Amino acid sequence: MEQAPRLDVRLSAALIDGFFLIGVNLVIGLFLVLDRGGPLPSIPLPGGTTIHFAPPVVELLLLLALPLLWKGKTVGKRACGLRITPVHGSRLHAGHMLLRTLGGVLLYTLTLGAGLLVSFYLASTRPDRRMLHDLLGGTRVAVEEM
Numbered sequence: 001m002e003q004a005p006r007l008d009v010r011l012s013a014a015l016i017d018g019f020f021l022i023g024v025n026l027v028i029g030l031f032l033v034l035d036r037g038g039p040l041p042s043i044p045l046p047g048g049t050t051i052h053f054a055p056p057v058v059e060l061l062l063l064l065a066l067p068l069l070w071k072g073k074t075v076g077k078r079a080c081g082l083r084i085t086p087v088h089g090s091r092l093h094a095g096h097m098l099l100r101t102l103g104g105v106l107l108y109t110l111t112l113g114a115g116l117l118v119s120f121y122l123a124s125t126r127p128d129r130r131m132l133h134d135l136l137g138g139t140r141v142a143v144e145e146m
Contacts, residue, residue, distance in 0.1 A: 002085065002140075002142035002143065002145070003142065003143045004127070004128050004129035004130075004140065004141070004142065004143070005080075005082050005129065005141055005142070005143050006129075007120070007123050007124055007129065009080050009081075009082065009143075010080075010082070010123065010129075010131075010141060012076070012080050013074070013076035013077045013079065013080040013082055014076060015076065016075060016076030016079050016080070017063070017074050017075055017076035017077075018076075020074075020075040020076065021059050021062065024058065024059070024062065025059075028058065060101060060102070060105070063097075063101050064094070064097045064098065064101050067083075067084050067092060067097055068092065068093070068094060068097060071083065071092075072084040072085055072092050073144075077141070081143060081144045082141050082142065082143060082144060083141070083142055083144050084096075084097075084100070084139050084140075084141055084142075085139065085140055085141075085142050086138055086139055086140075087138050087139060087140055088138070092139070096137045096138055096139050097137065098137075099136050099137040099138065100133050100134065100136060100137025100138075100139050101133070101137075103133060103136035103137065104132065104133025104136060104137075107132060107133070107136065108132075108133075115132055118132060119131035119132040119133065122135075128140055129141070
């Protein structure tokens with residue numbers, strides 16, 4: 001069985017993914033939408049300038065698609081030497097990622113973040129270090145074999 005990563009490594013990968021998504025928002029907001037009053041959420045700045053941000057749908061699509069295209073890796077997981085794998089050894093497919101990503105977002109949102117605390121507890125106490133979204137998606141995060 002593949003080695004489960006430490007919690008601090010998983011958190012580092014999540015932070016890198018967060019910064020990547022902020023960068024995606026900025027690129028889309030600055031270069032790909034109308035200057036004023038576009039349909040995307042925006043933040044007005046002094047002087048009449050508006051910065052538009054990509055809707056969460058774009059972020060979810062990236063978090064769903066990248067692991068499927070990069071053999072279980074997001075930008076953060078790639079940087080930290082991790083990958084998402086199915087628990088039962090099959091290939092990672094869209095169903096895994098839909099349950100993992102959308103299920104996790106819904107669970108953590110509906111519990112107002114309490115589910116995230118439970119996930120951290122699970123990851124620090126379970127031998128396989130799976131979090132709630134891993135359990136939902138039938139996946140685990142493993143250290144990439146070199």
